[in-house]
Amino acid sequence: MPEKEKKKLDLKIREMPKQHEDIRRQNFDEVALGYPANIAIEEAIRCLQCKKPKCVANCPVEIDIPGFIKCIAEKDFALGTKILKQKNLLPAVCGRVCPQEEQCEKGCILHKKGGAVAIGRLERFLADWEATQGEPPVPSIPPATGKTVAIVGGGPAGLTVAGDLINLGHDVTIFEALHEMGGVLIYGIPEFRLPKAIVKREVNYLKKLGVKIVTNYVVGKTKKLDNLLKEFDVVFVGSGAGLPWFMEIPGENLNGVYSANEYLTRMNLMKGFQFPEYDTPIKNHKRVAVIGGGNVAMDCARTAIRLGADEVQIIYRRSRDELPARLEEVENAEEEGVVFHFLTLPVRYIGDENGWIKEIECLKMELGEPDASGRRRPVPIEGSEYIIPMDAAICAIGNNPNPLIPDTTPGLEMGKWGNIKADEETGKTSKDRVWAGGDVVSGAATVILAMGAGRIAARSMHEYLTSS
Amino acid sequence: MFKVIQSEMIVPNMHLLTVEAPDVVQEIMPGQFVILIAEEDGERIPLSISDWDSENGTVSVVFMNVGVTTNKLAALQAGQTIPAVVGPLGLETEIDKFGTVICLGGCYGIGSLYPIARALKKEGNRVITVLEARSSYLFYWEDKLKEVSDQLLFISRDGTKGLRGHVGKLPDIINKTGGAVDRVIINGCTYLSKRGSEITKPLGIKTIVSLAPIMIDGTGMCGVCRVSVGETTRFACVHGPDFDGHEIDWNELLQRRKMYSSEEVIPMRQSKCEDHAHHISD
Ligand SMILES: Cc1cc2nc3c(=O)[nH]c(=O)nc-3n(C[C@H](O)[C@H](O)[C@H](O)COP(=O)(O)OP(=O)(O)OC[C@H]3O[C@@H](n4cnc5c(N)ncnc54)[C@H](O)[C@@H]3O)c2cc1C
Ligand SMILES: Cc1cc2nc3c(=O)[nH]c(=O)nc-3n(C[C@H](O)[C@H](O)[C@H](O)COP(=O)(O)OP(=O)(O)OC[C@H]3O[C@@H](n4cnc5c(N)ncnc54)[C@H](O)[C@@H]3O)c2cc1C
Ligand code: FES
Numbered sequence: 123m124p125e126k127e128k129k130k131l132d133l134k135i136r137e138m139p140k141q142h143e144d145i146r147r148q149n150f151d152e153v154a155l156g157y158p159a160n161i162a163i164e165e166a167i168r169c170l171q172c173k174k175p176k177c178v179a180n181c182p183v184e185i186d187i188p189g190f191i192k193c194i195a196e197k198d199f200a201l202g203t204k205i206l207k208q209k210n211l212l213p214a215v216c217g218r219v220c221p222q223e224e225q226c227e228k229g230c231i232l233h234k235k236g237g238a239v240a241i242g243r244l245e246r247f248l249a250d251w252e253a254t255q256g257e258p259p260v261p262s263i264p265p266a267t268g269k270t271v272a273i274v275g276g277g278p279a280g281l282t283v284a285g286d287l288i289n290l291g292h293d294v295t296i297f298e299a300l301h302e303m304g305g306v307l308i309y310g311i312p313e314f315r316l317p318k319a320i321v322k323r324e325v326n327y328l329k330k331l332g333v334k335i336v337t338n339y340v341v342g343k344t345k346k347l348d349n350l351l352k353e354f355d356v357v358f359v360g361s362g363a364g365l366p367w368f369m370e371i372p373g374e375n376l377n378g379v380y381s382a383n384e385y386l387t388r389m390n391l392m393k394g395f396q397f398p399e400y401d402t403p404i405k406n407h408k409r410v411a412v413i414g415g416g417n418v419a420m421d422c423a424r425t426a427i428r429l430g431a432d433e434v435q436i437i438y439r440r441s442r443d444e445l446p447a448r449l450e451e452v453e454n455a456e457e458e459g460v461v462f463h464f465l466t467l468p469v470r471y472i473g474d475e476n477g478w479i480k481e482i483e484c485l486k487m488e489l490g491e492p493d494a495s496g497r498r499r500p501v502p503i504e505g506s507e508y509i510i511p512m513d514a515a516i517c518a519i520g521n522n523p524n525p526l527i528p529d530t531t532p533g534l535e536m537g538k539w540g541n542i543k544a545d546e547e548t549g550k551t552s553k554d555r556v557w558a559g560g561d562v563v564s565g566a567a568t569v570i571l572a573m574g575a576g577r578i579a580a581r582s583m584h585e586y587l588t589s590s
Numbered sequence: 591m592f593k594v595i596q597s598e599m600i601v602p603n604m605h606l607l608t609v610e611a612p613d614v615v616q617e618i619m620p621g622q623f624v625i626l627i628a629e630e631d632g633e634r635i636p637l638s639i640s641d642w643d644s645e646n647g648t649v650s651v652v653f654m655n656v657g658v659t660t661n662k663l664a665a666l667q668a669g670q671t672i673p674a675v676v677g678p679l680g681l682e683t684e685i686d687k688f689g690t691v692i693c694l695g696g697c698y699g700i701g702s703l704y705p706i707a708r709a710l711k712k713e714g715n716r717v718i719t720v721l722e723a724r725s726s727y728l729f730y731w732e733d734k735l736k737e738v739s740d741q742l743l744f745i746s747r748d749g750t751k752g753l754r755g756h757v758g759k760l761p762d763i764i765n766k767t768g769g770a771v772d773r774v775i776i777n778g779c780t781y782l783s784k785r786g787s788e789i790t791k792p793l794g795i796k797t798i799v800s801l802a803p804i805m806i807d808g809t810g811m812c813g814v815c816r817v818s819v820g821e822t823t824r825f826a827c828v829h830g831p832d833f834d835g836h837e838i839d840w841n842e843l844l845q846r847r848k849m850y851s852s853e854e855v856i857p858m859r860q861s862k863c864e865d866h867a868h869h870i871s872d
């Protein structure tokens with residue numbers, strides 16, 4: 123037997139240091155602190171460097187994972203970063219927020235043995251290392267093609283298209299509705315999970331490459347998409363899924379009932395936690411209910427804790443096993459004191475005489491037959507109504523694509539859920555010279571899938587631009 | 591950055607601000623609004639568009655100084671810049687040949703009514719513009735409005751100009767037109783819109799109000815601007831700001847607008863007045 127196989131497998135996933143829960147409950151700083159170099163190297167050495175790596179197959183953007191991990195093991199961080207960035211424009215973001223446990227790490231050969239290599243943490247390590255090395259060099263850009271590209275939306279999908287097409291010599295302009303770039307990365311995901319400085323750094327890098335950025339520009343309102351098409355050769359729509367769902371139950375318009383988007387936007391984009399230094403207020407509620415069980419719900423609950431709530435309860439209609447949030451985030455929330463009510467459905471918000479929410483009426487549920495998603499369908503238990511006192515409720519049950527662009531753009535074919543229809547292989551929409559990708563096509567999904575869709579569209583747009 | 595072209599107080603506490611925003615004016619329509627930020631890291635606030643100049647790429651708003659952001663806007667001088675002006679947002683006011691239309695404006699709504707009256711007049715309507723204020727010195731843009739109205743009437747609470755009283759005088763005005771009013775359009779504070787709608791409802795006159803709930807993004811993303819219209823919830827920033835005044839849940843709207851009243855006074859209290867007092871006593 124060769125030497126290597128006899129060596130006992132190291133199945134110990136190296137822990138990443140994080141802020142203690144008693145401390146982090148009281149600040150908005152990042153919770154997870156990242157690997158120090160020596161630990162990163164130890165973790166990287168555990169990688170078996172598979173010949174046919176399943177991790178790569180499971181990565182939506184096909185990063186050469188064993189390649190960059192080998193570099194870490196060999197302490198060549200510069201080369202590792204280079205390999206990583208060949209496929210991923212935003213490694214510092216993805217290293218933090220990607221659901222690695224369902225993608226690359228699930229494919230890891232060591233996963234079955236209980237010790238998958240912590241690929242996400244290693245990705246983050248390299249990206250953070252790079253940030254300490256001063257400004258990244260600007261690559262040389264091929265001669266200008268003279269072709270113009272308009273990108274609608276400055277989220278991960280739009281940023282990816284911009285990065286890819288500027289590097290191919292096209293003239294790229296991003297139009298963003300808000301006053302800051304980054305999409306959900308800026309207005310949704312909280313600082314304690316994804317520091318905003320990281321997003322700003324990536325946007326600045328694109329600017330240095332020559333991408334033109336126009337904020338405060340709502341395509342469909344400021345200018346119709348059809349009119350943009352008169353000025354640009356091609357358009358990419360990456361406007362995300364920013365239309366919040368409400369439950370349509372009585373009392374939903376009471377004061378103190380928020381959409382997750384409102385709560386998080388006040389907090390992140392408008393920096394409500396620094397009120398009154400910053401002008402946008404946010405309430406410091408004492409008893410907060412968050413409806414939903416995804417990452418968005420966890421972010422709201424953990425934000426409410428940090429704003430000084432005494433009690434934060436997550437109300438979810440299925441059971442713990444069905445929680446769509448990442449396990450890591452559920453655990454973080456639990457550590458920070460968030461209480462979970464499973465198999466519970468709010469049916470009514472009850473207000474006080476001034477129009478503020480004071481109670482939520484809920485119904486107990488039990489799990490029945492599996493539904494279309496394969497998960498067991500929650501069914502209400504008759505007569506199980508009960509009331510919980512609450513002074514705020516945050517509705518985090520999902521988002522649809524914003525209808526603003528479809529409503530103002532004739533000829534853009536739409537799907538059942540208000541999503542723009544785009545070809546899976548190319549990102550091409552039903553409208554000539556218009557591509558789309560990210561949450562606006564898929565419905566609310568993930569950062570990496572939005573980036574993957576951006577990459578596919580960019581390739582097809584480039585083909586079109588160079589052949590026409 | 592957006593350059594301030596003109597900034598002046600036109601009547602006590604009411605300001606006219608004109609900014610250079612060439613992108614915003616390209617597809618602008620009466621009844622739409624902009625969101626602006628007065629200074630870096632400031633709040634986003636919605637203001638109705640009162641006028642624009644497509645040639646020079648400028649847009650004008652009239653606002654009342656009521657809090658932190660309007661205070662900052664009021665202090666601006668020509669030549670300074672502000673970080674954000676985004677728009678035009680919301681749907682335009684429905685303009686058609688209705689017949690006789692009463693345009694009722696109060697407060698900042700006197701300004702935003704102007705492009706609406708202008709468009710209605712152009713469409714061939716008989717436009718009766720009615721302005722409401724506490725006292726004669728609070729009316730503005732009378733000349734501009736006269737030009738686009740068949741009739742310009744005033745209601746002042748102290749009787750110093752036009753009819754004495756408040757919006758409650760509306761039936762008198764309607765009666766004088768022979769009762770043949772096809773539509774009422776109200777711009778101004780929530781009370782004016784609410785009272786006006788309550789008055790026209792029994793008279794069966796279609797009434798359109800421009801609502802001003804709290805807003806953040808103005809693109810339909812946050813839902814803070816939701817209002818109950820009939821049986822449904824609508825987002826005022828994308829489905830409005832205009833709605834049928836007879837279908838609005840006014841109490842809910844008034845309550846929702848007070849959501850942050852306890853917070854909004856905090857920065858005002860920190861207006862550093864104490865510091866001045868300190869210096870004076872030194
Ligand atoms: C709170 C929260 C937590 C999340 N956590 C995770 C996580 O941990 N991991 C993960 O992978 N994913 C997470 N997601 C999902 C992820 O953020 C999204 O899937 C991803 O951001 C989608 O990217 P996008 O570019 O398609 O759209 P977005 O990020 O939504 O960006 C769209 C941009 O377009 C702009 N826009 C919209 N309409 C217009 C218009 N008409 N004109 C101009 N601009 C316009 C918007 O303002 C926005 O900036 C989370 C989402 C939320 C809300
Ligand atoms: C579509 C729309 C169009 C508007 N057009 C105009 C306009 O043309 N001119 C004008 O003067 N005002 C207009 N408003 C109201 C204006 O947005 C508020 O006066 C402004 O947000 C107050 O901000 P502030 O920081 O100065 O005051 P704050 O300190 O935030 O608030 C002071 C007080 O103003 C009221 N207020 C707060 N937010 C709002 C709000 N969004 N809408 C109404 N009242 C509010 C509350 O009573 C609050 O207590 C409009 C609002 C909307 C939604
Ligand atoms: S202001 Fe946010 S949805 Fe209307």
